Amino acid sequence: MKIIALFFTGLFLISCGSDDASTSPIPEETMYFPDNGTSVWESKSITSLGWNQAAVQPLLDYLELKNTKSFIVLHNGRIVMENYFNGHTANESWYWASAGKTLTATVTGIAAQEGFLSINNKVSDYLGTGWTSAPIAKENLITNKHLLTMTSGLNDALGDDVSPANLQYVADAGTRWAYHNVYVKLQDVVAASTGQTWDTYFNTKLKNPIGMNGMWIQNQGLSVYWSNSRSMARFGLLALNNGKWKDTQLVNSNFMQQATTTSQNINLAYGYLWWLNGKTSFKLPQTQFQFNGELIPTAPNDLYCALGKNDQKIYIVPSRKLVIIRMGNAADNENMALSDFDEILWEKISAVIN
Template sequence: MKTKKLFSVWIFLLLFFACSTGSSEELPANAENPPSEEPMYFPPNNNDLWETKSISSLGWDQTKVQDLLTYLENKNTKSFIILQNGKIVMENYFSGHTSVTPWYWASAGKTLTSAVTGIAEQEGFLNINNKVSTYIGTGWTSAPLAKENLITCKNLLTMTSGLDDSLGDDVSPANLLYKADASTRWAYHNVYVKLQDVVASATGQTWSQYFNSRLRDKIGMTGSWIQSGNNSVYWSTTKSMARFGLLALNRGNWNGTQVINSNYVQNAVSTSQNINLAYGYLWWLNGKTSYYLPQTQFQFSGKLIPNAPDDLFCALGKNDQKIYVVPSKKLVVIRMGDAADNINPALSDFDDVLWQKINAVIK
């Protein structure tokens, strides 16, 4: 009888320590929304109402806000929004611009093309590793056929088509000339827009129809594509741009609906090739050891925006249209307006100085 009791105690102790050991294990690093963490907020799709957070509730420095706003106004800004965990913390408009005034995204809209390409792939309409001519036929460039057939959809997403970037924005075949083999040269080029033709051909819908039904309407955006010269440019309100930034922050998930495959989004905001480390799938990336800029083949050392968080990724457009996304701080920052310094490049010291002033507020 004594032996049975000892055996029972021994089994109990084994079970107790086994359970204790198991319960002390840490949650996986990628565990989503632990109980103590506030869930990400998403504004409703059917109206423009949006919950807010106060600067004081976040422990930010209210005394630095005016300096930020003055800088924005002096730099020709029309609108500025900061979201934290989905809620609006700052929303400011300048020079008669309002919450319902549409403005153009310029090249920041490249990220919309990236997103919709990913949606078309997840729906089985295309494969980004297939050559572009699979979907729109041969002869879409003036490159020799063997060279044209090297160009994949992924090359268009990563700016590695090998086509001559010095000939302007015209993407007619006569203006798309061979410069180097695909994947061997990074160059910022308007040829990415051919992805819209790929999506239209693959899905059997117009680009706008597919974009509206699969992305815009899913997350409550407004706006439309407007032809401007050789480009189709997206116009929307600032809050619609913020909605897209929030979708990117949440890795393609909108309030429980996976609009874009999360793996695709992760790839889109990671280094996509080994030439320009600061470029994903039409997204710019901070925190890398080097980067290239448009219209140059010079490799710059250091981070794209030194004052910004290392994990920031961003959409950058002509005249300083900006979507900044910072996962570590659950931030989305939007800036729309005219060129900050009356110059046209997508990148200028405006990014770095702006982040210096944002840091003064949020730290």
């Protein structure tokens, strides 16, 4: 009787184990990272994601109509869409414009985690006094964080020139948000604090580890990044993964979280040189007017993005594991960052992914 009881007990345990195995969840797909120095990049299909194939062609038609050069969609790191328009090719470079501000923010975060600088220290600790034409007491209020958050208090109406004569006091740092190219002084702070050129430190700490191509090109005193489209997508993938590339945490995840959440209470839709969706209000370049509502109402609430002149875009949507990039000429009229194009483009994207 004991032998029979043990036999049936064994069958019961096997049966339970089998049931548990059949109902266990399917392992979540791991995030994919392309290797450096190769054109190989894993892909997946629209249909495998259950997206709307019928909405793809209207999206592509709209992109081409609106002067787009390249458009890439990554899902969990894998390419779902990669399209080139108007004679542009995968190997050609294009400018990031102000979307490249996020490169500067990221490398500033790397330099901070390596102990070369503190974002809370004043800029003059690294550049010396006189880097602006503001009174010294007012200049010394400006910290690296103020440059990251566009709250330097310097006059944003004097053009792109960031020479001391053109960096004039308007308000105390931290009391006024204004989109200003003074952020580029962070590159000088990184160079001064590390004892390396900006290009060298950038290449060593960010460009080379994630396999980007491209270079910084000087344009009227500003460094503007140029690269191919996949390099922009690589950087977007790093951001989606909170600063981690494969098994290496290149920039502290806490810094990335701070960079992609509201950084001050003047413009809720701005982090550390990243734009943020899903907030109750926002401000735009070249105006002090506060707009009520979300930055891009047709986009997911958790979207954050790098926006550059004439509609250079890196969209990150953590909840959907998406990176979307768009490079090209201005969709309509010349613009500094956000344009009406964003809202309509997201209507077209949403028709595909929903």
